[in-house]
Amino acid sequence: MVPGGWEWLIIIAVLLLLFGAKRLPDMARSIGQSARVFKGEMKGLKSDEEAGKAGKADEQASGQTDKADDAPAALPPVADAPQGAQGATNGTRTTPPSSGAK
Numbered sequence: 001m002v003p004g005g006w007e008w009l010i011i012i013a014v015l016l017l018l019f020g021a022k023r024l025p026d027m028a029r030s031i032g033q034s035a036r037v038f039k040g041e042m043k044g045l046k047s048d049e050e051a052g053k054a055g056k057a058d059e060q061a062s063g064q065t066d067k068a069d070d071a072p073a074a075l076p077p078v079a080d081a082p083q084g085a086q087g088a089t090n091g092t093r094t095t096p097p098s099s100g101a102k
Contacts, residue, residue: 003011015024 019027
């Protein structure tokens with residue numbers, strides 16, 4: 001259901017009250033720029049995908065597929081965390097608090 005004339009008028013009035021007349025054109029401009037960037041990125045992804053499909057079809061037709069490219073890369077080994085750093089990530093103390101009594 002698309003809003004009619006009165007609904008749009010109410011929506012615009014609420015936006016004016018929330019953001020003010022000075023900020024609305026800037027917000028609309030930034031939304032338009034974001035939409036253009038998104039559209040350009042989507043076109044780039046489609047062209048990359050089409051180029052990738054064409055490249056794979058050429059490789060398969062010529063029979064020169066490299067199996068090493070298809071295998072996922074190995075992950076580097078994970079270093080062990082130091083003893084004292086274990087509780088530091090969740091906000092707990094690793095050393096007991098010092099007592100104030102003498």
